Structures are given as structure tokens and as C-alpha cells.
Amino acid sequence: MIDHGIALPYFRLHVVPAVVALASPTWQREVWLDREQFEDLDHVVHVLFDDFCDADEPERHLGLSLRTDEEVELMARLGAAYGAVQDTVGAQAPDEVFLDAPGWPDVVSAAARLAQVMLGNDYLALAKLREAGHAWPPGTGRVPGDS
Numbered sequence: 001m002i003d004h005g006i007a008l009p010y011f012r013l014h015v016v017p018a019v020v021a022l023a024s025p026t027w028q029r030e031v032w033l034d035r036e037q038f039e040d041l042d043h044v045v046h047v048l049f050d051d052f053c054d055a056d057e058p059e060r061h062l063g064l065s066l067r068t069d070e071e072v073e074l075m076a077r078l079g080a081a082y083g084a085v086q087d088t089v090g091a092q093a094p095d096e097v098f099l100d101a102p103g104w105p106d107v108v109s110a111a112a113r114l115a116q117v118m119l120g121n122d123y124l125a126l127a128k129l130r131e132a133g134h135a136w137p138p139g140t141g142r143v144p145g146d147s
Contacts, residue, residue: 055079
């Protein structure tokens with residue numbers, strides 16, 4: 001896969017939705033608290049702290065799954081906000097307890113800002129791909145916006 005700015009764009013395909021989920025209290029309550037759904041807080045935490053990034057120390061993911069220094073800084077803020085809640089409620093607390101914790105709005109706020117920046121950066125990367133003449137969908141030979 002070709003991408004402007006990151007070496008592991010497939011990692012980013014996991015990171016961005018996880019950040020967006022943390023930015024949406026409605027999603028959290030409707031999906032995470034529904035035991036029939038696949039996604040829950042534990043899944044999101046593994047994506048952001050273990051599998052595809054390290055929100056506690058995101059610097060080493062710059063150029064891999066994070067595009068800019070701003071994304072690194074905002075991911076670190078998100079990691080700190082989440083860590084503060086986890087320290088308060090305990091790592092094994094149910095999702096409901098996390099969502100009701102006094103510090104949870106700080107997590108949502110940090111994630112919302114990071115989501116805004118990440119999505120904006122992804123749109124810029126997509127525009128660069130288009131300007132470079134890459135087809136979309138891949139293999140079609142069609143460049144977005146061409147008649």
C-alpha cells in the first residue's frame with residue numbers, strides 16, 4: 001500500500017477507528033455496553049496501547065502509524081487521560097465504571113481532538129495520492145475526480 005507519511009498504513013486502519021470510538025460517548029454506551037457487540041473498551045485499549053500504537057509512549061510510532069509530531073503529542077495526552085482514569089477505577093473495572101468516572105470526559109475530549117487531527121491528516125494524504133495519479137479504487141485506473 002502506498003501512503004504519504006507513514007510506513008504502516010494498515011496499522012493506522014485500526015488506530016483511527018479506536019480513537020474515534022473514544023471520542024464518541026454515544027458509541028461507547030450503545031456498542032461497548034452491548035455484550036453482543038465485538039468492540040468494547042478492552043479492544044480499543046489493546047489497539048491503542050498494545051497492538052498498533054503505544055499511547056503511553058507514542059513517539060516511536062511517528063512515521064509508522066502516526067503521521068505528525070502533533071499526532072504524537074495528542075496521542076500522549078490521550079494516553080495520559082486514559083491512564084488517570086484507569087488509576088482511579090482500576091484496570092479490571094467494567095466499561096460502565098470507566099464511562100462514569102469523573103475523568104472520562106477528559107479522555108473523550110483528548111480523543112476528539114486527536115481524531116480531528118488524524119482525519120484531517122488522512123484527507124491530506126489522500127489528496128497527495130490523487131495528485132500523484134494513484135487510482136481509486138486500486139487497480140481500476142480511475143483517478144478520483146476525473147470524468
